[in-house]
Amino acid sequence: MKKSTYGGIMRLTAQKSFFVIMMVFMAGMVQAQDEKPKHARNLYWRAPDVLEGTLPEMKSADYWVKLMDAPDKVILSLEGIEGMNDGYRKRMKAWETGLDSISSKRLEREMRSRPGLLPYVPNVTAMSGKQVSQLTKEALEKQLAFLERGSFGNRLAVEYGQAELESFRTEMALSELPSEVKPMTGILVSRTLLRIIPSLRDENIGMTNNGKTRWDLWNLNALPLGQKVQVIHKSASRGFLLVVTDDGIGWVRSEQVAFGDEKHINSLTNSKDFLVVTGESAPFYSDEKNDLVSGWMGMSTRVAYKKGNPRIILVPTRKTDGTLDIQEAWIKEDADVSIGYLPYTRKNIMTQATKLLDLIYDWTGGWYGRNHATILTDLFGCFGFELPSNGILLSLYTASPDSISPEDGKEAQLETMGSNEPFVTIQVSNSGHSQLFIGTYNGMPIVFDTHGYGYKDVNGDEYEIRRSVIGTAEIPDYMLRQKMTFIKLK
Numbered sequence: 001m002k003k004s005t006y007g008g009i010m011r012l013t014a015q016k017s018f019f020v021i022m023m024v025f026m027a028g029m030v031q032a033q034d035e036k037p038k039h040a041r042n043l044y045w046r047a048p049d050v051l052e053g054t055l056p057e058m059k060s061a062d063y064w065v066k067l068m069d070a071p072d073k074v075i076l077s078l079e080g081i082e083g084m085n086d087g088y089r090k091r092m093k094a095w096e097t098g099l100d101s102i103s104s105k106r107l108e109r110e111m112r113s114r115p116g117l118l119p120y121v122p123n124v125t126a127m128s129g130k131q132v133s134q135l136t137k138e139a140l141e142k143q144l145a146f147l148e149r150g151s152f153g154n155r156l157a158v159e160y161g162q163a164e165l166e167s168f169r170t171e172m173a174l175s176e177l178p179s180e181v182k183p184m185t186g187i188l189v190s191r192t193l194l195r196i197i198p199s200l201r202d203e204n205i206g207m208t209n210n211g212k213t214r215w216d217l218w219n220l221n222a223l224p225l226g227q228k229v230q231v232i233h234k235s236a237s238r239g240f241l242l243v244v245t246d247d248g249i250g251w252v253r254s255e256q257v258a259f260g261d262e263k264h265i266n267s268l269t270n271s272k273d274f275l276v277v278t279g280e281s282a283p284f285y286s287d288e289k290n291d292l293v294s295g296w297m298g299m300s301t302r303v304a305y306k307k308g309n310p311r312i313i314l315v316p317t318r319k320t321d322g323t324l325d326i327q328e329a330w331i332k333e334d335a336d337v338s339i340g341y342l343p344y345t346r347k348n349i350m351t352q353a354t355k356l357l358d359l360i361y362d363w364t365g366g367w368y369g370r371n372h373a374t375i376l377t378d379l380f381g382c383f384g385f386e387l388p389s390n391g392i393l394l395s396l397y398t399a400s401p402d403s404i405s406p407e408d409g410k411e412a413q414l415e416t417m418g419s420n421e422p423f424v425t426i427q428v429s430n431s432g433h434s435q436l437f438i439g440t441y442n443g444m445p446i447v448f449d450t451h452g453y454g455y456k457d458v459n460g461d462e463y464e465i466r467r468s469v470i471g472t473a474e475i476p477d478y479m480l481r482q483k484m485t486f487i488k489l490k
Contacts, residue, residue, distance in 0.1 A: 044212075044464040047455070049358075051465075053444055053472040059357055061350045064423075064438060071347035075424060075490050078341060081384040084489070088386075088397050092119040095396075103396060110392040110432065115142040115196050116220050116248040117390060124230045124244050129180030136181055136232045136242065139249045140174045143196055152217070155203045157210035164204075171198045173236040184231040186243070186257040187265050187316045187324060190295065191368055192227075194220045194250035198240035205366065212454070216366030221247045221374065221389055224301045226316055228269050229257060247389050258316055260324035268316055268326065271304035275313065278382050279336025280355050284313055284329040294329050299356070300381030310339050344383040346423045352379050353436065353448045361452040361466040372434050372450045375468055376426060379436075380489065391432025395485045403485045413480055417445040417473055424489045427473075430482040435473070445473040 050056045057063040065071045076084075091098055095107065111117050116139065124132050147168060153159045197206060197218040206218030223245060229252070233242035240251040277297045286292040288311075295315065297303060306312040306328060315329045331337065336355075342348050356379065362369025370378060373391045380387055388394050395401070404416045417427060418440045425437045427447070435447040452466030455475060465475070473479060 044454075045461065047463045047465040047467075047469075051469055051471045051475070052457075053474070054441065054446060054470050058441075058446065058470045059354060061347070061354045064350045065347050067439060068346050068423075072343075072345050075344050075346065078344075078384050081344065084398070085384075085386045087399065088388075089120060091399060092393075092396065095119045099396070106392055106430070107396070110390065112142075114220060114390070115139070115146045116194070116250040117393075118248045119393065121246055122244065124183045124232060125185075129182055132181040132183060132232055133177060133179055135249075136177055137174070139242065140172055140177070140233070143172060144169060144174070147197060150208060153207045153210070155205055155207065157207050157214065160204075168197055168199060168204075171200070171235045171237060171240065173234065176236065177233060181232055183244070184259055185262055185265055186229045186231055186241075186259045187268065188223055188225060188227045188229060188252070188256055189258050189316050189318045190225055190256050191298065192223045192252050192256045193366065193368070194223050194243075194245060194247055194252060195240070196220050196250055198235045198251040200237060200239050213363075215363045217364060219364040219366035220250045222365035222368045223247060223252070225295065225297055226268060226301065226303055228265055231257065231259075246386075254322075255318065257322075258318035258324035259322050264324055264326075265316075268304045268314060269302075271314075273307050273310075274302050274304050275310060275331075275337045275339060276341055276382055277301045277303070277336070278338045278342060278352065278355075280359070282331065282335050282337060284315065284331050286329065288330050290330060290332055299352070299378040310337075311335075338382065341384040342382045348383070349379070349423045350438065352382055353438070356468050357470070359450070359468045361450050361468070363452075370450060370468070373432070375450045376434060376436060385489065391428055391434045394426065394434050394487065395428040395432065397487050401485050401487055403483055405483045406481055410480060413484070414443070414445060414473065417484075418443070420486055421488065421490070426487040426489065427479075428485045428487060429479050430484075431478070433476060433479065435479070437473075438470070447471060447473055449475075451476050 095104065099107065107119060122135065124135065127135070147165065151159050195218055199205070199218065205216040207214055208217055227245060229243040229245050231241045231243050235251065239254055241254050241257055242249065243252055277299055279299060281296050281298050283293045283296050286294045304314040306314060311331055311333065312328050313331060314326050317325045317327050319325050356375055360367070360369050361371060363371045365371070365374060373394050374389045376394070377387045377389045387397060404413055406413065417437060420437055422437055422439045426434055427437055428434045433451065435449040437445060438448055439446050449471055450468040452464060453476070454462045454464060456462050
């Protein structure tokens with residue numbers, strides 16, 4: 001008798017049915033995962049490339065150039081820019097008596113929260129040894145008080161033990177400070193972190209949160225190659241040097257400083273034959289063929305070049321005995337640099353801004369990145385501006401700036417912002433967040449900005465920006481909830 005295949009057919013049918021059911025189930029699971037709230041993802045939801053209220057073409061300089069009346073017209077001469085820099089320095093040198101009481105209190109709070117931040121750079125070479133010692137003592141005491149202010153942890157967000165904290169205090173070597181200090185002149189031989197707390201191990205940073213905002217609060221800023229510094233103290237291990245810089249007082253790694261006399265160092269920092277980096281960053285090479293990168297320079301870095309050949313730059317290097325050796329290096333023929341400062345035009349401003357789009361937001365500069373203020377310092381540094389690298393100080397860059405308060409109402413706020421001249425107006429909130437106003441679209445002011453933290457879309461899902469973007473004046477939302485000051489660079 002022929003064997004029936006009915007049972008086999010039924011088993012096959014059952015297997016197919018089970019397979020179909022499982023496929024449907026798995027598809028449902030994938031769909032369910034996709035429909036999970038964004039905050040349930042392993043990574044934070046990245047903000048869209050084009051933020052709400054803007055257009056894709058706004059990320060191109062060409063879009064903005066077409067809207068300009070005279071894109072290539074020089075807004076302000078180099079002499080005018082240097083005059084603005086000089087005016088700011090003079091005002092801030094007399095800040096205790098020259099600023100209004102509200103501005104003074106804001107600045108005092110900022111300096112307490114970021115030890116080492118200074119309203120102006122003291123001329124330590126003109127001070128007596130006792131005065132320099134007192135300045136150093138006060139700087140160290142502020143750093144020690146900062147260390148005691150709250151809980152700090154390492155890169156893994158693990159809180160430091162008392163023995164570790166004591167090692168940081170010991171490294172500051174306050175007890176070794178002499179009664180008289182003679183500053184030593186140096187120059188940075190690479191991009192360098194300016195630290196509030198000297199910590200020799202890279203994992204020892206100042207983290208205060210195990211969640212989103214993992215900033216290194218022991219870092220004050222990132223300094224460029226070739227910056228002149230005055231050394232006023234050495235750490236216990238001699239691995240760090242306490243220096244006075246254009247960006248304040250802080251610690252730098254000893255191996256990143258070369259020592260020399262003023263004339264030797266000034267031949268680099270004050271050379272009339274100089275380039276300015278106009279790319280986001282630019283490498284330099286060991287030879288004319290550009291076979292091997294020898295180092296990198298960030299936007300607005302000023303570097304001397306060999307007279308008669310701008311492709312050969314003069315780079316400060318450090319001998320093993322710590323002294324300065326000036327060596328020659330090469331840049332590419334098409335390197336993104338300018339011989340001297342760029343002409344200060346609206347077209348050049350937006351061209352530079354778009355080169356900096358989509359870079360990570362680095363509030364303290366602990367990753368050698370930029371924040372809302374330092375990105376503007378680099379951008380306008382290409383034209384010769386010496387803007388402060390802190391938002392509160394930036395709000396004081398010009399005398400008697402205009403402002404508007406939230407009490408005036410949102411409509412008045414947006415109208416006032418939109419009435420300012422684009423490309424040359426920086427708007428700074430009362431808490432220090434800064435944006436470059438670049439125009440309006442559908443009645444909404446549009447800005448070049450670098451910021452982060454959590455925002456919500458129309459569906460209520462949270463996303464992260466944390467990068468440099470073209471956006472609207474409504475984000476960050478606290479900009480409209482605070483008094484806003486307008487700094488006009490013209």
